[in-house]
Amino acid sequence: MATRPGQDLTTGPIARTLLLFALPTLGSSVLQSLNGSINAIWVGQFLGEAALAATANANLVMFLMFSAVFGFGMAATILIGQRIGADDVDGARRVMGTTIGMLAVGATLVALAGWLWAPNLLHLLATPPEVFDFALAYLRISFLGLPAGMIMVLLTMGLRGTGDAMTPLWFMILAAVIDIALNPVLILGLGPAPALGIRGAATASLIANIISLAALVAYIYVRDLPLRLRGSEIGYIVPERTLTRTIFVKGVPMGLQMLTVSISALAMIGLVNREGAAVTAAYGAANQLWTYIQMPAMALGAAVSAMAAQNIGANRWDRVGQVTRAGIWMNVLITGGAVLVMLAIDRHALSLFLGNDGHAMDVAQHMNLIVSWGFILFGVTSVLSAAVRANGAVMVPLAILIVAFFPVRLGLAAYYQPRIGADAIWWSYNAGALTTLIMTFAYYRFGKWRELRMMPQTDPIEAEEMVISGAEPAGRCQPNG
Template sequence: MARNLTRDMTNGSPTKLILKFSVPMLIGNIFQQLYNMVDSIVVGKFVGSDALAAVGSTMSILFLIFGLTFGLSAGISIVISQYFGAKDYENVKKSFATATYIVIGASAIMGVTGFLLTRTFLELLNTPDTIINESEIYMKIAFAGILGIACYNGMAAVLRALGDSITPLVFLIIASILNVLLDLLFVVVFGMGVAGVAIATIIAQMVSAAGCTIYALLRVKLLRMPLREFKPDPLIFRKCIRLGLPVALQNSFVSVSLMALQSVINSFHAVVIAATTVVNRIEQLVLQPSMSLGAATASFTGQNIGAGQIDRVKQGYRSSSLIIIIFSLIMLPIMFFGGEAIMKIFTKQEDMEVVRYGVEGIRITSFFYFFVGMIFITRNFLSGTGDIHIPMIMGITEVICRVLFARLMAANASIGFRGIFWATAFTWLVTGFLGIWRVATGKWKGKSVVKNSV
């Protein structure tokens, strides 16, 4: 059996395997963030702060809908990685076929729901009248293109479960370059504004989805099967839903907390909204190493828990945690002292007030990068073992903390807009500790879906 693009992670140094797997993912995730960052830079530089605020005000809602499909992809990845680690290749094929139906069905439902409820969502978030129409345009176009996002992430999740983090990277780079070119074409040349960046993004995402899928099917024989066999398996379907639904709900809980925070942000003027939009874009980039390392930890953990190698699972967790500590210590001075220069990349020269607000925010949250890094590590570690209920509880914790802290702090006149950033920082702190505690208890052992029937 040819396994051209797959990687068995049940043998070899855990640290080397995790780093080797996560580096291509990191590069890919950085390019994926370019979708949103380029949108922000182009509208901020060539349209203005109101357009920048309009794009930023949609992010929490988009993540709510997209997060549900991403969560289902995560459940699929857990099942496939554990079957692959157990060398049960027949069920790997069945899982892939089942996953295809889940991803397409879920994206259709979420896309239609989001498209129809766009205005309602924006009104619930108290989106200012000055930007709500442009926000609605951006969101509707994004929801119309959800299938491309879902298919790419679903295919990438399958390949990463098999140990391949290179193929998703290649097509993300292609799509990111295309996105930049189309952004400039639609906004600068054609003057399409917010609609232009949204259209550019969905075209690029569809290209990455189609390319990744076609190439993988041609190269990975493990994923190819006769069309008559390409049908959902009821048992595996239940396993994917049982594992994916809690992750999807966890993502939705995080999204709800972000929406609650966005509602607080929208109570301030457009300059604060623009500043928080830029800070969110910057920190999404800063957090990519933690996210990539977390995803690598999930694949490593899934394969090794499927193979019954508990000691290697523990070694992988320790290696990932050490890397997060080192990364956080490096990033603290860079972000604390370099925040102003980075903020200026996203803004016009006359928008110095946006820069000033953003720099204050970055200097607060940069001290808490370790804790958000450990959220990604512990959440993915627990998901990889099949212990999926605690990650969902971590999502609920984020909702409670972010809403509570944001409401209390932003309402305090002496704290003001800084309460937005303190709320995020304290949420990271509490949720990170919860994940660390759960791993330390060892209750995640014996949760393998390969050994436990549904």
Template sequence: MSAASSAARPLWRPFLVFLLPMMATNILQSLSMTINNIFLGRMLGFEALAAASVFFPVAFLFIAFLIGLSAGATVLVGQAQGAGAVDKIKAVAGTSITVALAGGILIAGMGWHFAAQILTLLGTPAEIFGQAVAYARMSFLVMPFTFLFLVAASLLRGTGDTVRPLMAQIFATILGAALTPALIQGWIGLPPLGAPAAALAAGLAFLAALVALGGYLSAKGHVMAPDRALLRAMRPDPALLALILRIGLPTGVQVVAGSLAGLVIVGLVNAYGVQATAAYGAVSQIISYVQFPALSISIAASVFGAQMIGRGRPDRLGEVLRTAMAMNLILTGGLVLIVYAGSRQIIGLFLTDPAIVDLSQELLHIVAWAALMFGAGTIFSGIMRASGTVLMPMVIGLFAILGVEIPVAVLLSGQIGLPGIWWGYVASFAAMMVLQGAYFGLVWRRKTIHALI
């Protein structure tokens, strides 16, 4: 059933039913990475954890490509779902899955071969170089499974289904948590694998979850079941792929830009010493969780908007916007209030030094409320993406990161010290909200909205 199929009931009800499982899925994905890091650090020592951490920026660059592919595919599946066009859903799914699989295999082969050279370019310390290369090669090897799992979850969301991706993520998280220590120590008849065990466990968990998900979808007759129609569509359609990438790649570009800007911010923070770096790490972790509702609401708004367009009801996009903004105010805002009320206790989960806790609390209080503006900006861009309008929202997003966040952080850090860096985030979120909202209201709403597929 379409996520936005009922015109009679209030939109907030199906929106919330769609949203909550997706938020839980996003939290579980982050939690599974945290669990793996805990096993590495406690069972093998900080060197193994450092070896895995070195690879994260590399993995994120490749995941950014997949985010772009998934974003475009989700919009087109949403429009096709709204129109009830099963053949188009299968066509988009077939092209997306094929490209994700081919891309994953290509990256796996190239990454395995050039892992040592990549880590050398990153300046990996000699004392962890061997472990880092082993971890990177295993991560590259299982990347096709990771790609397929993530794109399958995105395609299901496009049909309005967030429950089954959640079920699959729960299965993968539990299995990965069981496999990681077993593979690290060789408990299941295999030789101890060390740091690569975490990457292999995650890949095997994704593969098992994919198989289980496929079987479940087939048993239920789901539109995304791996049936003959989907298998026939498992070939890249050049025109369809071009449309998917046109919609999705700007999102991937913005993700990469944000990641690169983050490296600049880390450099600014590091100049203030190890206490500042520790505070940055703790506050960043907390803010990432505060932003989960906002990001999920943006995706939900994009899916609901795409389905409304597919149904020939672009007149209801205003209702989607109001519903999403209300959810942002209630869910993101509620989480922000919790963070302010319990900021010291929450920071205490990461840090124990009173001086660093005080510093972290000051920084958290500067930036936490701005998650509401971040959410509003991403909702505007999410709804515009549902119609295929992506170029100008991307330009605005890049300007907010490169033209506001970094310059303001550099300028204010020179004037007021470390807090100035965090005011750079606030300025960036404010600029994104205002500019995305202005473009949405003054330009995009005057356009004629029609289905792309």
């Protein structure tokens, strides 16, 4: 049998392997979040509250566009993991090539559409007039970086599917350093650089994405990592019909899950915007803290996905349940600890974004106290979802999100906001988190997700190779809406 590249996630102690694989993923997520937070500090301190509120609106729109093609990357990631688990490296390369070809086209189309429709999207959000011009300038430049950003995320997701969590960490560090360093230079026009204002913040991210992507591709080839394509393998970038169909069939529902999250977030910020610019700025600042609270859960979910995918590919179903249970108790401990730490320092942390604005600070602290506890429930749900999606279960998780986010979260927020004000928005987060957890656990415990297969088995030799699935990606791609 061929030696499996990357880290073998099908053997060894469950908890230790899960934790060691999750830590670099957590580091990548924290770095990416720290990058966004520091950039928000630059914008808030140099350009003011209106500019900070603009980035909160623009970032949610960007995630909406990102989600339109991201589901395909999610499906490909676990397909790669299962191929690696079955010792089929060439199959993993075929998946990577097909997905790159699909996403290169899809991300370019989404970027063009986003550039053209950016004003319409901001109007749909009820973006306040004093925020609109800032948001439009930031958003349009951000769209230019979407194709490079999508390919970068796909490559890091694919590497994690092979069991390599360290390489994505190194290149996340590179991207974060470039982005953080360039922000004040381009915002203020330091040295020979022009003073671009809020456009400078978006341009810094664009440059960081392009440089880090080029460096990652070079590293993959220099180190001859499993997913590199050489010689005739370059032709894998032309999508194969069977793989394209499978990735599309499973990727669309997973993309719709992402779109459900982002559309809900857009609707929520529309409700928040109606409370005024100060509340919007407080919401944007609190979101920065919520991002960090979510990071352990996202990292553990990504680790569970990778481990489950390889074990399914290796037909080690006995380990899939053990991985899920280990992920749940680790999440409760780590996310619970993160909530306690964040509540202890929230005023100091929020002041980095809000300065001395007493009203916005009070609002942000209040919403943080209400919302943050629900992320423990979110973490448990993330682990359960990662396990079921690792075997191709996509339709039921999509239905669960639709119910929890729209009739429950948005319905409660919209109904009670005229009666109790902004508190209706904050409490609706926890109602949605609890609903999602209950339904996801019921599906994990009693559903038939273990019986699913994503591709028809055409012959006994190919049968094991052609069982594929989708799962949660790592990285900070979800907004906190």
